Amino acid sequence: MIMTAVFDSLLIAVxxxxxxxxxxxxxxxxxxxxxxxxxxxxxxxxIPALWNRNEKNHDQHx
Numbered sequence: 559m560i561m562t563a564v565f566d567s568l569l570i571a572v573x574x575x576x577x578x579x580x581x582x583x584x585x586x587x588x589x590x591x592x593x594x595x596x597x598x599x600x601x602x603x604x605i606p607a608l609w610n611r612n613e614k615n616h617d618q619h620x
Contacts, residue, residue, distance in 0.1 A: 559595060559598055559599075562590065562594060562595055562598045563587050563588045563590055563595075564588070566588070566589070566590035566594045567588035567589040567590050570589040570590060571589055577591055
């Protein structure tokens with residue numbers, strides 16, 4: 559999450575990325591809108607869940 563805040567804020571600060579103010583909630587962490595963090599949060603939840611599921615399936619077939 560810290561890396562997302564730092565790098566997304568840098569990308570926004572130098573003008574590489576911009577957001578339509580009508581399409582974001584208006585809540586920011588650094589310069590990054592909160593919506594930028596949803597991918598990082600989702601990835602942090604889904605990847606371990608899929609990893610555990612894959613290990614369970616592998617153990618059942620071994």
